[in-house]
Structures are given as C-alpha cells and as structure tokens.
Amino acid sequence: MNAKLNELTARETAGLVARREISALEVAEACLSRIAAVEPLVGSFLRVDGEGARAMAADLDRRLAAGEEPGPLCGVPVALKDLLCVKGWEVTCGSKILKGFFSPYDATVVRKLRAAGAVFLGQTNMDEFAMGSSTENSGYQITRNPWDLDRVPGGSSGGSAAAVAAAEAPVALGSDTGGSIRQPAAFCGVAGMKPTYGRVSRYGLVAYASSLDQIGPFARDVGDVALLLEAISGHDPLDSTSAPIPVPAYRDSLGREIAGMKLGVPRQCFAAGLEEGVERAFRESLEIFRGLGAEIIEIDLPRIPHSVACYYIISTAEASSNLARFDGVQYGYRSPAGENLVEMYEATRRDGFGEEVKRRILLGTYVLSSGYYDAYYARALQARRLIKDDFDKAFERCECVLMPTSPTTAFEIGSRIADPLRMYLSDLFTIAVNLAGLPAISITGGFDASGLPVGIQVIAPPFEEEKIIRTASAFEAGAGFQDRKPVLSVPPAAAPGPS
Amino acid sequence: MNYETVIGLEVHVQLKTETKIFCSCPAGSGGEPNTRVCPVCLGLPGTLPVLNRRAVELALRAGAALNCGLSGFSKFDRKNYFYPDLPKAYQISQYHRPLNGAGWLEIPTAAGKKRIGVTRAHLEEDAGKLVHFEDGWSGVDYNRTGVPLLEIVSDPDLRRPREAYEYLKELRSVMRYIEVSDCDMEKGSFRCDANISLRPAGSRELGVKVEIKNLNSFKAVERALEYEEIRQRGLLERREPVFQETRLFNADLQQTISMRSKEEAHDYRYFPDPDLVPVVFPPERTGEIRGQLPELPLARLTRFREEYGLPDYDAGVLTAERSLADYYEEAAVAGAGYKSLSNWVMGELLGKLNEAGLTIEESPIPAGRLAGLLKLIEEGTISGKIAKRVFAEMFESGEEPARIVERRGLLQISDRGELEGIVETVITGHPGPAADFRGGKEAAIGFLVGQVMKATKGQANPKLVNQLLRARLS
Numbered sequence: 001m002n003a004k005l006n007e008l009t010a011r012e013t014a015g016l017v018a019r020r021e022i023s024a025l026e027v028a029e030a031c032l033s034r035i036a037a038v039e040p041l042v043g044s045f046l047r048v049d050g051e052g053a054r055a056m057a058a059d060l061d062r063r064l065a066a067g068e069e070p071g072p073l074c075g076v077p078v079a080l081k082d083l084l085c086v087k088g089w090e091v092t093c094g095s096k097i098l099k100g101f102f103s104p105y106d107a108t109v110v111r112k113l114r115a116a117g118a119v120f121l122g123q124t125n126m127d128e129f130a131m132g133s134s135t136e137n138s139g140y141q142i143t144r145n146p147w148d149l150d151r152v153p154g155g156s157s158g159g160s161a162a163a164v165a166a167a168e169a170p171v172a173l174g175s176d177t178g179g180s181i182r183q184p185a186a187f188c189g190v191a192g193m194k195p196t197y198g199r200v201s202r203y204g205l206v207a208y209a210s211s212l213d214q215i216g217p218f219a220r221d222v223g224d225v226a227l228l229l230e231a232i233s234g235h236d237p238l239d240s241t242s243a244p245i246p247v248p249a250y251r252d253s254l255g256r257e258i259a260g261m262k263l264g265v266p267r268q269c270f271a272a273g274l275e276e277g278v279e280r281a282f283r284e285s286l287e288i289f290r291g292l293g294a295e296i297i298e299i300d301l302p303r304i305p306h307s308v309a310c311y312y313i314i315s316t317a318e319a320s321s322n323l324a325r326f327d328g329v330q331y332g333y334r335s336p337a338g339e340n341l342v343e344m345y346e347a348t349r350r351d352g353f354g355e356e357v358k359r360r361i362l363l364g365t366y367v368l369s370s371g372y373y374d375a376y377y378a379r380a381l382q383a384r385r386l387i388k389d390d391f392d393k394a395f396e397r398c399e400c401v402l403m404p405t406s407p408t409t410a411f412e413i414g415s416r417i418a419d420p421l422r423m424y425l426s427d428l429f430t431i432a433v434n435l436a437g438l439p440a441i442s443i444t445g446g447f448d449a450s451g452l453p454v455g456i457q458v459i460a461p462p463f464e465e466e467k468i469i470r471t472a473s474a475f476e477a478g479a480g481f482q483d484r485k486p487v488l489s490v491p492p493a494a495a496p497g498p499s
Numbered sequence: 500m501n502y503e504t505v506i507g508l509e510v511h512v513q514l515k516t517e518t519k520i521f522c523s524c525p526a527g528s529g530g531e532p533n534t535r536v537c538p539v540c541l542g543l544p545g546t547l548p549v550l551n552r553r554a555v556e557l558a559l560r561a562g563a564a565l566n567c568g569l570s571g572f573s574k575f576d577r578k579n580y581f582y583p584d585l586p587k588a589y590q591i592s593q594y595h596r597p598l599n600g601a602g603w604l605e606i607p608t609a610a611g612k613k614r615i616g617v618t619r620a621h622l623e624e625d626a627g628k629l630v631h632f633e634d635g636w637s638g639v640d641y642n643r644t645g646v647p648l649l650e651i652v653s654d655p656d657l658r659r660p661r662e663a664y665e666y667l668k669e670l671r672s673v674m675r676y677i678e679v680s681d682c683d684m685e686k687g688s689f690r691c692d693a694n695i696s697l698r699p700a701g702s703r704e705l706g707v708k709v710e711i712k713n714l715n716s717f718k719a720v721e722r723a724l725e726y727e728e729i730r731q732r733g734l735l736e737r738r739e740p741v742f743q744e745t746r747l748f749n750a751d752l753q754q755t756i757s758m759r760s761k762e763e764a765h766d767y768r769y770f771p772d773p774d775l776v777p778v779v780f781p782p783e784r785t786g787e788i789r790g791q792l793p794e795l796p797l798a799r800l801t802r803f804r805e806e807y808g809l810p811d812y813d814a815g816v817l818t819a820e821r822s823l824a825d826y827y828e829e830a831a832v833a834g835a836g837y838k839s840l841s842n843w844v845m846g847e848l849l850g851k852l853n854e855a856g857l858t859i860e861e862s863p864i865p866a867g868r869l870a871g872l873l874k875l876i877e878e879g880t881i882s883g884k885i886a887k888r889v890f891a892e893m894f895e896s897g898e899e900p901a902r903i904v905e906r907r908g909l910l911q912i913s914d915r916g917e918l919e920g921i922v923e924t925v926i927t928g929h930p931g932p933a934a935d936f937r938g939g940k941e942a943a944i945g946f947l948v949g950q951v952m953k954a955t956k957g958q959a960n961p962k963l964v965n966q967l968l969r970a971r972l973s
Contacts, residue, residue, distance in 0.1 A: 085544065203546070203547050205545055211773035239547050240774065240775055321588075331543070365768065377770060
C-alpha cells in the first residue's frame with residue numbers, strides 16, 4: 001500500500017491518518033519518494049523540504065498518539081507556490097531578486113494549514129512574480145507538463161499544477177491573478193479554484209496585482225478542492241480586503257444533483273479562436289451537463305473582449321508599485337555594481353528581474369504616470385466595472401456560467417515565449433473572472449485529439465463557491481475524467497522509493 | 500514696484516496613537532534603531548496594512564477643529580518613490596479623497612483675527628530615518644516608519660512671515676488642546692514645510708513658488724520666509740527669473756539654499772491603494788465629533804479677556820496651553836482675584852516650573868492651593884512679600900499655605916499697639932531719616948518702613964506701618 005499513499009485523495013489521507021490506520025510520516029515519505037523519482041522529469045519544485053516535512057509529519061503522529069483532536073487536513077501533504085510566506089523558508093517568487101530572502105513569518109493560509117494538520121512538502125515553481133502563463137518565466141527552471149514533457153504546464157502556478165498531476169502531492173496551493181490557477185489546472189488535467197476576491201486572506205502572499213490576486217487550491221478532484229478551500233477561507237484581521245462572511249461547509253455541496261440548474265454559456269466564447277479540440281471537448285461537456293439535467297442557456301457578456309486590455313493596465317499598474325520594494329536595500333539580491341544609491345537601485349533591478357517582469361513594470365509605470373492616468377488607469381477601472389456588470393446581468397438568468405478555461409491545450413515549451421502578446425490574449429477567459437472578482441473552478445472537461453486535457457470553467461456569483469462545487473462535482477461524477485492520469489515513464493534508476 | 504508675499508504652509512502633525520497607523524508596533528519615538536518594527540511596517544513581501552481606527556478618530560477630530568468639510572468617504576493612495584527610508588518604495592497617503600476637506604483656522608494678528616484657509620488635512624504614514632556613519636556607509640532606522648501623520652495643508656492665505664509664525668503657533672495650540680498630538684518640534688511630532696511666492700501688489704495670479712524645507716522651529720520658519728521674501732524681491736526687481744525649486748533653510752547661515760529644481764521633481768504616480776478599503780462613516784458622526792471638541796484656544800482667549808477682564812497679553816499666555824488655562828480657571832473659581840492670579844501664574848508659577856523643568860500638570864502646587872495663598876494676601880493675613888516665601892515652600896513641600904503660615908508664625912502683624920512700639924524704636928534709632936522726612940523729604944519714609952519690616956521679619960502690615968510712621972512724625 002505504501003507505494004500508493006501519494007495517490008490517495010486528501011480526504012482519504014486525512015481520514016486514515018486521523019484513525020491512525022496509516023501514519024502521517026508514511027504518507028510524507030511516499031510523496032517524497034515520488035518527488036525524488038519524477039522531479040528530474042517534471043521539475044515542479046524549486047525547493048523540497050524533506051527534513052521539514054518528515055518532522056511535521058512525525059510531530060503530528062506524536063500528537064495524534066497523545067490523543068490530540070485531528071484537524072481536517074490531518075497528515076495531508078501540501079505543495080506551496082513559491083510566493084506564500086512560510087516562517088524560516090526562503091521565498092523567492094521564482095525570482096532571482098528575492099534569492100536569500102527568508103520569511104520571518106507565516107502567511108495566514110500557511111498558519112491555517114498548519115492548524116488543520118497539513119504537512120508541507122516544499123515550494124513549487126512559478127513564473128517570476130506570477131507573471132506568465134507557462135512557468136517558462138521562472139528565474140530558476142522550467143517545469144514540464146506531466147501529460148507531455150515537451151509541453152508547458154501552464155502558469156503562473158505551473159509547479160503546483162504539475163506536482164498534483166504527477167502525484168507528487170495530493171493537493172497544492174497556488175495564486176490566481178488572471179488565471180494562474182485555472183489555466184495550469186486545465187493544462188495539467190487537475191482541478192483548480194480561484195475563490196471570490198476576499199474569500200481567502202492575502203496576508204503573506206507576495207503581491208503581484210493586489211486587487212486581483214487570490215490564493216486557491218489545486219487537487220485531483222473537486223472533493224479535495226472543497227476540503228482545502230474550507231481550510232483556507234475566512235476573514236482575516238490582517239487583510240482588510242478579506243470579507244467578514246462566514247465560511248460554509250463546502251463539502252456539503254459534494255454529490256448533490258444539478259437537475260434543473262440553469263447554466264449560462266456566453267456566446268462570445270466561441271468567437272475567440274478556440275482550438276478545434278478545445279471547442280469539441282467544451283461542446284461535449286455541455287452535453288454531459290444536459291445529461292445531468294442541467295439547462296444550458298446562451299448568455300451575453302458583450303464587454304468580455306475588453307478584458308485583456310483592461311487587465312494589463314490594472315495589473316501592471318499595481319505590479320509596478322508592488323514590486324518597487326525589491327530595491328536591494330533590505331533583503332534579497334543586491335547588485336555589487338554601482339557607485340551610489342541610484343546606481344545600486346538600477347543595477348539590482350536590471351540584473352535581479354527577468355524580462356517579462358521588467359516589461360510589466362515599465363507598462364505599469366507608464367499607465368500611472370502623470371498625464372496618462374486618466375487615459376489608461378481611470379478608464380481601465382471603468383471598463384472593469386462594466387465587465388462586472390455584464391456578469392451581474394448574466395447571473396440574473398443563470399446560476400453558474402460555463403466557459404472554456406483556455407482557448408488552447410498545453411502548448412510546446414518555447415513556442416510562445418517570443419510572442420508575449422499572443423500569450424496575453426490566451427488568458428481572455430480567465431482574466432474577466434478576476435476583474436469581476438468572481439469565484440471559478442477549472443476542471444477537466446474532456447481531452448483533445450492528442451490526449452491533452454481540456455479545462456472548463458464553472459463561474460458563480462461572489463461568495464457562492466458552493467454552487468461551483470455542487471456543479472463541478474456533479475460533472476465529475478457524470479464524466480469521470482478526473483480518473484484519467486498522466487503516465488510518467490520513470491527510469492528505474494531514478495525511482496529509489498520503498499518497495 | 501510693490502510686491503505682495505503669498506505664503507502657504509504644509510504641516511505634518513504626528514498623531515498621538517498607541518500603535519502605528521497600519522500595524523501594532525508601538526508608535527512612540529526614539530529607542531534603539533529597528534526595535535519597534537514588524538514585517539508590516541518593514542514592508543516585507545506579502546504583508547498588508549490594516550488601518551488604525553484611533554488614527555482616523557484623531558484625524559477627524561483635528562479636521563473638526565479646523566472646520567474641515569467631512570465627506571463621509573475617504574480613501575488611501577500610494578505615493579511612489581524610491582528612497583531607503585521608505586521600505587515599500589511607496590508611502591501610503593491620501594491624494595484623491597482626503598479624510599478632511601477644505602476648512603479654516605482663525606489666527607490672531609496685529610490687525611485682529613484673520614481666517615486662514617485649510618486646503619485639506621489627510622492621513623499618511625511616516626518614513627524611517629537614515630543614519631550616516633563616519634566610514635561613508637548609511638544605515639536605516641525603521642522605528643518611525645508607519646507612525647501616523649496628519650498632513651495639514653494651508654491655502655496660500657498668509658501674507659507675511661509673521662503671519663506664518665502666528666498660524667503655526669495657533670495650529671499647534673489647537674492640536675494640543677484637542678489632544679491629537681504633542682506637537683513637539685524637537686521630537687519631530689510637528690514639522691513644517693513652507694511655500695512662498697511674490698506677485699505684483701493687486702495681481703490675482705500667483706507668482707512662481709519656492710518650497711522651503713528643513714525648518715526646525717517656528718522662528719526658523721519666520722526667518723527663512725523673511726530671507727526668501729528679500730531674495731525673491733531682489734530677483735523680481737532685477738527682472739531675473741524666480742525658479743520653481745525646493746530650498747533648504749540653513750539655520751547657521753540664516754539662508755535658504757537650493758536643493759532640487761522642478762525638473763528633478765518626482766512623478767509620484769498616485770493611485771488608490773488596493774490593499775485598503777475606503778473609510779466610510781455616517782454624516783451624523785461629523786456632528787458628534789464637533790460636539791465633543793473642547794473650547795478652542797482663540798475662543799478661550801476672547802472669553803478670558805471678557806470674563807476675567809485680563810489684558811490681551813495675559814489672556815494669550817494663559818490660554819496657549821489647555822492645561823494652563825484649566826489651571827487658571829480652577830484657581831479663579833476657587834476665589835483668587837483674576838488679575839493678581841494671572842500675575843502669580845505667569846510670574847512665580849511658570850518661572851518656578853520652568854526652573855524645575857516641570858509642566859503645569861506636574862505642578863507641586865495645585866490650583867486650589869495657589870488660590871488659597873492669594874486669598875491670604877487679599878484678606879491681609881500675610882503680606883505679598885511673605886507670600887513669596889510661602890509660595891517657595893509650597894513649591895517644595897506641596898503643603899497648604901495656611902499651615903505654612905501658622906507653623907512658621909508668618910501671620911502679618913496688624914496689631915496697632917505692637918507696631919507702635921516698634922515704630923517708636925525705629926524712629927529713635929534713626930534720627931537722621933526721621934528728621935529728613937519731617938523736613939519734607941518724602942522718600943525717607945521708605946527707609947523707615949523698611950526698617951520696621953526688617954525688625955518684624957517682614958511680617959508687619961506695610962500699609963499700617965506707613966500710616967503709623969506718618970502719624971508719629973507729623
């Protein structure tokens with residue numbers, strides 16, 4: 001059984017560990033073995049904390065043995081995106097500029113995971129400062145898609161998505177500013193949710209675009225998403241933008257029927273150059289929903305084509321300010337070049353940031369500069385309001401909105417990196433959801449001709465994550481796509497795990 | 500040509516909160532570098548600000564005292580610039596929607612009261628402090644980072660450097676009255692930058708303005724503005740351009756020196772801080788806050804003049820600090836004569852307190868006891884001269900004046916029979932001065948009174964002594 005402990009769902013693991021049928025340490029070891037075996041192929045992790053994970057697991061086992069009440073994530077190994085602060089860990093956001101920054105504090109979600117009994121495996125790769133859709137913008141390494149090692153895992157939370165898909169961890173946390181959880185979840189064939197803006201505390205999440213960022217879970221099925229979401233949600237006095245709204249028992253929404261539920265499909269989503277395989281899988285998924293008794297209606301989101309422009313103004317403006325603190329003064333990388341303060345600043349930021357980050361800082365600085373604010377930033381805020389209005393109107397007619405997560409399946413490594421604009425445009429369907437602050441999940445809705453997973457999004461009104469979980473879990477039960485797993489041919493020499 | 504001087508002031512007042520504006524570190528000043536810091540005020544990656552409610556309350560109270568319009572809706576913006584004392588590389592401030600909108604402050608001037616417009620009074624966080632070492636390196640002390648400040652911007656309504664001085668004095672007095680700040684310039688809890696321009700008399704357009712920084716006292720503000728007034732007038736008269744720039748005041752040279760020009764000015768790229776939510780409060784709060792304000796200094800000054808019949812000067816000194824005015828009024832209510840009380844408070848009491856380095860709150864003589872002392876004088880129980888001795892003793896021991904008088908046997912001698920005997924002895928002992936007086940030399944009586952006082956250790960009733968001497972020598 002030991003060899004498969006890493007493939008259990010988080011719900012199964014938590015139950016078994018709580019009943020002390022297996023130990024947290026065994027589960028941690030299973031994940032660490034899997035990591036050791038597949039990391040050379042996938043590269044999900046920037047840093048694996050084997051020693052820490054074993055210590056956390058052993059400590060948990062001791063406390064359980066002493067009769068301590070088990071938490072809801074008791075013994076569940078979790079992989080954390082490298083932008084969540086963990087006390088004592090180096091946190092780099094996939095950037096060279098933060099090399100050597102060790103966090104003196106825990107993010108609120110990290111604190112909540114600890115309290116729930118989770119075990120931390122390590123930190124996953126990402127596009128530098130969460131800016132990218134392929135994880136190729138990492139300052140350290142690329143991550144490969146477990147379904148096809150020549151393809152990207154998506155991004156920016158590509159490491160978290162790949163780690164879950166490759167069964168290195170049952171669950172992981174990522175962050176989603178313009179699709180950074182949902183798009184890699186789609187590319188890697190796992191479930192990934194961006195909660196409502198304000199549902200999960202951002203304290204301890206290194207900010208990219210503060211008004212859009214939201215932390216959320218990755219898992220191999222919707223049930224685990226619900227479990228993790230419940231553990232990390234809730235108001236946090238340390239984050240003024242977290243909502244003082246009670247957290248429902250999300251797991252109660254699992255296994256419920258959706259017969260009679262009205263699901264809206266925006267007509268705009270077929271007009272945006274969907275890949276053939278994506279369109280086919282999406283249409284087939286609509287049939288599955290119909291088969292479950294849901295009513296599919298066409299809706300109109302007329303302003304959704306403006307999302308990308310609006311997003312790249314707001315997100316870069318905020319980023320230009322959020323990333324200004326990485327100046328070599330207090331922590332992280334400081335260039336030895338430069339004769340004075342200004343030269344030190346310039347050299348540090350020139351050498352410490354990657355190309356994409358610099359591009360976005362420049363863009364954001366420009367749109368906020370004196371004389372341009374009204375033409376760009378102020379108008380983008382107006383456009384954002386209109387996009388939100390579109391969704392509000394749509395939700396008068398339907399309970400959830402369905403859309404493809406991405407117009408394409410996972411693309412080949414290196415194929416898009418030279419064309420940032422094309423990369424930006426591929427985030428159309430996810431970006432609108434962030435601008436409107438809505439909750440959305442991406443689950444596997446089918447596969448394209450080459451067997452790559454196709455993600456579909458289920459979007460709900462603010463703080464109605466329960467509707468998403470109910471809809472998505474009903475789909476899962478009907479379609480069963482979550483059971484299909486990528487096959488990684490691990491060279492025997494690289495698999496030293498317990499036999 | 501005649502020129503008119505136009506001055507506007509930007510004042511930063513440090514709000515008296517227990518903790519910093521966006522985290523729970525203590526807000527005080529001083530201490531070992533970087534001992535009052537946490538991940539939030541250090542701006543570490545991932546941290547978020549949470550607004551201090553108390554800072555908002557104090558800022559609103561200040562706004563109410565400055566007659567500011569309160570919209571009930573306010574937001575925070577980021578002011579972006581790079582400097583090592585600014586750990587996030589932006590300062591959280593208020594640009595688009597300040598907490599307090601337009602208002603005014605009345606100041607006393609030689610020509611009577613004048614109303615100075617207040618453009619806005621907004622909340623912001625303080626930056627840290629750079630420490631420069633001898634080896635050429637610099638360090639940053641972030642203790643001050645995140646201390647709440649209220650920036651009060653005046654309209655360009657001040658016309659003379661002296662008015663700027665009066666405005667600052669009045670503003671400090673008001674802020675201290677309403678207990679929102681200590682306003683201690685030396686400790687940096689009250690800071691001022693000045694803007695000054697000149698324009699031809701009668702012109703409505705503003706001239707090119709110069710901003711002056713590094714002003715460490717009210718006197719320095721006045722001096723810097725006087726210097727700048729002369730410098731700019733000289734330029735204008737020679738038809739040379741005045742450059743828009745920032746100048747530093749050098750207190751040793753008593754001059755302003757150019758620091759940076761407008762071309763080098765920052766583009767702060769203000770935009771709403773997405774980490775904070777707007778401050779919203781119902782309109783009735785405005786009335787409530789105004790209702791809770793104490794009587795403000797200028798109103799109190801006027802009342803002191805009218806109610807206690809005090810001269811302008813006395814009323815001004817006594818009402819400059821709320822605690823001093825409270826002290827005066829407590830003693831007045833306890834029955835001390837208004838003018839003599841004013842003299843004693845401004846003279847003896849403030850003098851002694853100053854000497855001892857005490858504030859009025861720390862006075863060893865409570866107001867009621869000072870009133871008691873003054874009553875003893877008025878009733879003729881002790882002389883003014885003895886009263887000073889009693890006062891000195893009260894200051895040391897805090898004892899009741901009547902008990903000191905009794906214990907020390909300092910009761911004034913008003914017994915005719917007893918004094919007549921002493922008068923007789925003095926006249927016999929000093930026949931010269933006695934003859935002088937008889938001969939019409941009026942001043943000689945002073946010497947004789949002095950001798951009687953000396954013989955009675957100051958306890959004789961001087962009025963009675965005078966009477967008895969004159970009667971005996973006529």
